[in-house]
Amino acid sequence: MPDKFARRMSTVHRSFIREILKVTADPEIISFAGGLPNPELFPVDAMDKASRQVFADIGASALQYSTTEGDAGLRAIIAKRYADRGLTVDPDSILVTTGSQQILDICAKVFLDRGDKVVIERPGYLGAIQAFSIFEPEFVTVSLEDDGPNLEELEAAFKDGAKCFYAVPNFQNPSGVSYSLEKRKAVAELTDRYGVLFVEDDPYGELRFLGEHLPSVYAFCKTPGILCGSFSKIAAPGFRIGWVVAGKETYDKLVIAKQAADLHTSTVSQAIMRRYLETNDIEAxxxxxxxRYGRQRECMVEMIGKYFPAEVTITRPEGGMFLWATLPGYMSSMDLFDAAIKEKVAFVPGRPFYVDGTGENTLRLNFSNADEARIEEGVSRLGRAIKAFMK
Amino acid sequence: MPDKFARRMSTVHRSFIREILKVTADPEIISFAGGLPNPELFPVDAMDKASRQVFADIGASALQYSTTEGDAGLRAIIAKRYADRGLTVDPDSILVTTGSQQILDICAKVFLDRGDKVVIERPGYLGAIQAFSIFEPEFVTVSLEDDGPNLEELEAAFKDGAKCFYAVPNFQNPSGVSYSLEKRKAVAELTDRYGVLFVEDDPYGELRFLGEHLPSVYAFCKTPGILCGSFSKIAAPGFRIGWVVAGKETYDKLVIAKQAADLHTSTVSQAIMRRYLETNDIEAxxxxxxxRYGRQRECMVEMIGKYFPAEVTITRPEGGMFLWATLPGYMSSMDLFDAAIKEKVAFVPGRPFYVDGTGENTLRLNFSNADEARIEEGVSRLGRAIKAFMK
Structure with a gap:
C-alpha cells in the first residue's frame, strides 16, 4: 500500500541519535553520544519536597485539566528570570510547552507551508530538522563559523525569500558554537530588514562557564521573533517543560496549535516545577x-590535546554540553563509529546534522554526562580509534 | 501580511468550548459546559504516596529523558488491563502519549495528506476535529443513531474513498451514544472490506454504569486499526497520559511523529502513574x-423530565460524562446559551460538533462535574430558559 501513510512520512526518519543510544546501552561503553544532563546534579530531594507540598496544598487541582497557556505562576517566574538577565518579557506572551521540542512542532504547524524556505545552521539541530521535516519545507543552510553564521550566506538566503531562520545562538547543539555580540546584532538587523521570522532556541544559554553573558538576538529584533526556553538543562528534563515567548498575533496561533497537539502540558509537572522554583535557589x-560542566569541558579539551592527532580540530565551547570535532577530510566518522564501538567508546557522527548530506568527517562529543576519569579514558580510546584511521 | 502564517491555520480556530469555559468562571454559574472529571474523586493521597516512592526509589531516573515509546512497566500494566477485559494486546504495540489528544495529532501527521477523506460521526468529537483540521482533510460525516452510526451512510462514505474513520464507540463525546454489539461488528466488517483505517477513541469505555461491557470494534477488525486509551477519566487528567495501540508498521511511524512532537511523555508523570497503578486497586x-457518575446521570435525566418541556429529547447514556439534548427545530442553542448565562447556568451549544454547520438546535450537557443538588438547580434554571424560547 504505497499510499497508506501521508506523503510527509516518507521524508522523516527515526532520530539517528536515539538509534545510536540503543547501541550504547552496554555499560562498558563510555558514551559521548547522548545529550543527557548529568543526573547526579538533578535536585531530587528538592523536587520530592516540592511534590509533597503540591499534593498537600493544592491537591486535586494539580491533577485536573488546566489551561493551554500554562500555569500563571510558572509563567511569572519565567518572566522574572528574564528580567533578572535584562530582558523584559510579558508573562502573557509566554506559552508553556511540553519540552522545547514541542515548540518546534507548533512553530512549524503555524508557519510552514510545503516548500517554504527555512534557513538553518550547518550543522543544525537534529530535533528541529525532524520537527520541521514533517511539514515539508525546503531547508537552506548557512555555514556556522566560530562566532556565528556566515552573514553573506545568511543575507543571500534571506534575499532568496526565506520564511524563517531557526538557530541556537548559545552553545549550539551540535557544534558548541556561540554567536558574538556583533553577529547577534547583525542577524537581528538582517531578519528585520528582510522580514524573516527569527526562531531563537536557547536551551543552553544559562550554562555559560567562560566569557560573559550576551543578550539574546531576540532582544535586538525590532519585529518580535520567537524565543524558546527550557527547564530541561537547568533543572531536569523528565518534566518536559519548555516555553516560548512570542508576539501577540503569533502567540494566539501557537495556542491553537498547542491545544490541538496535547490540550496542555502536564499540570502535575508544572505544579512541581513551579513549587521547586518558588522554594529553592535555582541560580545557585x-x-x-x-x-561541573565547565570542569568536564576543560578536561575533554585537555585530553583531546593529549590523545587526538593534531590533524583533528575542535570547537572550544564557552558553555553548554557539546563539542564538535572535525577529522581530516578523507575520514568518515560513520566508519570511525564502528571502530570506536569496538574500543568501547561512542559519539554521534556529524552527517545527520547536515541536511545537504555533507559533514562526513565531523562528529559531536557530549561532555555533560561523564566525569573526568571517564572523559580521560573515553578520549584516549577514541584517540586510538582515530589514529588507526589516519593516512 | 496575508501569507505570514501557514495556510492550514486559516481553517483552525481556538476551541469554542475553552472560550465558553472562560464565560463560566463566575462561581454563581452552574456549569454543565465543561468536560472535567469530578476532582473530588481524584486519588490525591494515593498519588502523593506514589510520588514519594518514586523519588525515594528511582530518584534521578524519574527526572531524566526517557524513551519515546514510554515506560515499559506502565505499558505492561496497560496490556494486562486489556487482557483482564478480554483483549490481547502486546505491550510493544502500546505507545504512551501526552494525553489521548496527542494521538489524534500524530495519527493525522502519519496518515493524512491534504484533501484525504476522513469520516467522523455527526455530531463528532471537537478535539479530533481540531487536531485533524490542521492537516486539511475533507471531513465526511455520518449520522449517529441511538445504537451507533447509520451503516448505509458509512458504507457510502467508504465506497467514496475514505482513508479513515474516527469514532468514539463508547459513551461518545458529545452525544453519550454507544454502539450496539451488532454495529460494532458491522463497522469492523466494513472497515476491513473497504480497507479503511479505523481509529477508535475510547477514553470513557471503563465508565459504564448501565448495561454490559461490549468489546472494542478493534477486537473485531481483521486489519489492525488504532485503539486509543487514556488515564484522564479513570485516574486523573493532569498527568497527560494516554496511549495508542497499533500494528507494527503504523507503530513505527507513530513513534517517529511522537519523537518529533515532544521527544517523550513526562517521565515524572509516567513514573507516578505507574507506581500508583502498582500499589492501588484501580478497579475499585x-x-x-x-x-457517582451513574447517580449524577440518573439525577440529570430525572430532572430533565421534571423541568424541560416535553418537546426536548435527550440521549440516555449508559456511561461516560455527557448527555445530548435536541431542542425543537426552530430553536437555536446559541441564542439559548446567552439566555441561560443570565439564568446562571451553562452548557455547550451543539453547532461546533458539526463540521457541516448544522446542529443549531442541539446542546451538550456534562453530568460528571456537579453534585445532585447542583444538577437539580441547574436543570431547573435551564428549563426556565428553554421555556422562555418555546413557541
Whole structure:
C-alpha cells in the first residue's frame, strides 16, 4: 500500500541519535553520544519536597485539566528570570510547552507551508530538522563559523525569500558554537530588514562557564521573533517543560496549535516545577551545573590535546554540553563509529546534522554526562580509534 | 501580511468550548459546559504516596529523558488491563502519549495528506476535529443513531474513498451514544472490506454504569486499526497520559511523529502513574467513579423530565460524562446559551460538533462535574430558559 501513510512520512526518519543510544546501552561503553544532563546534579530531594507540598496544598487541582497557556505562576517566574538577565518579557506572551521540542512542532504547524524556505545552521539541530521535516519545507543552510553564521550566506538566503531562520545562538547543539555580540546584532538587523521570522532556541544559554553573558538576538529584533526556553538543562528534563515567548498575533496561533497537539502540558509537572522554583535557589543550582560542566569541558579539551592527532580540530565551547570535532577530510566518522564501538567508546557522527548530506568527517562529543576519569579514558580510546584511521 | 502564517491555520480556530469555559468562571454559574472529571474523586493521597516512592526509589531516573515509546512497566500494566477485559494486546504495540489528544495529532501527521477523506460521526468529537483540521482533510460525516452510526451512510462514505474513520464507540463525546454489539461488528466488517483505517477513541469505555461491557470494534477488525486509551477519566487528567495501540508498521511511524512532537511523555508523570497503578486497586477506584457518575446521570435525566418541556429529547447514556439534548427545530442553542448565562447556568451549544454547520438546535450537557443538588438547580434554571424560547 504505497499510499497508506501521508506523503510527509516518507521524508522523516527515526532520530539517528536515539538509534545510536540503543547501541550504547552496554555499560562498558563510555558514551559521548547522548545529550543527557548529568543526573547526579538533578535536585531530587528538592523536587520530592516540592511534590509533597503540591499534593498537600493544592491537591486535586494539580491533577485536573488546566489551561493551554500554562500555569500563571510558572509563567511569572519565567518572566522574572528574564528580567533578572535584562530582558523584559510579558508573562502573557509566554506559552508553556511540553519540552522545547514541542515548540518546534507548533512553530512549524503555524508557519510552514510545503516548500517554504527555512534557513538553518550547518550543522543544525537534529530535533528541529525532524520537527520541521514533517511539514515539508525546503531547508537552506548557512555555514556556522566560530562566532556565528556566515552573514553573506545568511543575507543571500534571506534575499532568496526565506520564511524563517531557526538557530541556537548559545552553545549550539551540535557544534558548541556561540554567536558574538556583533553577529547577534547583525542577524537581528538582517531578519528585520528582510522580514524573516527569527526562531531563537536557547536551551543552553544559562550554562555559560567562560566569557560573559550576551543578550539574546531576540532582544535586538525590532519585529518580535520567537524565543524558546527550557527547564530541561537547568533543572531536569523528565518534566518536559519548555516555553516560548512570542508576539501577540503569533502567540494566539501557537495556542491553537498547542491545544490541538496535547490540550496542555502536564499540570502535575508544572505544579512541581513551579513549587521547586518558588522554594529553592535555582541560580545557585545553575552555578553548580556550570561549575561541573565547565570542569568536564576543560578536561575533554585537555585530553583531546593529549590523545587526538593534531590533524583533528575542535570547537572550544564557552558553555553548554557539546563539542564538535572535525577529522581530516578523507575520514568518515560513520566508519570511525564502528571502530570506536569496538574500543568501547561512542559519539554521534556529524552527517545527520547536515541536511545537504555533507559533514562526513565531523562528529559531536557530549561532555555533560561523564566525569573526568571517564572523559580521560573515553578520549584516549577514541584517540586510538582515530589514529588507526589516519593516512 | 496575508501569507505570514501557514495556510492550514486559516481553517483552525481556538476551541469554542475553552472560550465558553472562560464565560463560566463566575462561581454563581452552574456549569454543565465543561468536560472535567469530578476532582473530588481524584486519588490525591494515593498519588502523593506514589510520588514519594518514586523519588525515594528511582530518584534521578524519574527526572531524566526517557524513551519515546514510554515506560515499559506502565505499558505492561496497560496490556494486562486489556487482557483482564478480554483483549490481547502486546505491550510493544502500546505507545504512551501526552494525553489521548496527542494521538489524534500524530495519527493525522502519519496518515493524512491534504484533501484525504476522513469520516467522523455527526455530531463528532471537537478535539479530533481540531487536531485533524490542521492537516486539511475533507471531513465526511455520518449520522449517529441511538445504537451507533447509520451503516448505509458509512458504507457510502467508504465506497467514496475514505482513508479513515474516527469514532468514539463508547459513551461518545458529545452525544453519550454507544454502539450496539451488532454495529460494532458491522463497522469492523466494513472497515476491513473497504480497507479503511479505523481509529477508535475510547477514553470513557471503563465508565459504564448501565448495561454490559461490549468489546472494542478493534477486537473485531481483521486489519489492525488504532485503539486509543487514556488515564484522564479513570485516574486523573493532569498527568497527560494516554496511549495508542497499533500494528507494527503504523507503530513505527507513530513513534517517529511522537519523537518529533515532544521527544517523550513526562517521565515524572509516567513514573507516578505507574507506581500508583502498582500499589492501588484501580478497579475499585473506577467502581467509585462509576457509582457517582451513574447517580449524577440518573439525577440529570430525572430532572430533565421534571423541568424541560416535553418537546426536548435527550440521549440516555449508559456511561461516560455527557448527555445530548435536541431542542425543537426552530430553536437555536446559541441564542439559548446567552439566555441561560443570565439564568446562571451553562452548557455547550451543539453547532461546533458539526463540521457541516448544522446542529443549531442541539446542546451538550456534562453530568460528571456537579453534585445532585447542583444538577437539580441547574436543570431547573435551564428549563426556565428553554421555556422562555418555546413557541
Amino acid at each position: 543550582h545553575v552555578a553548580l551545573i556550570k561549575e | 477506584h473506577v467502581a467509585l467513579i462509576k457509582e
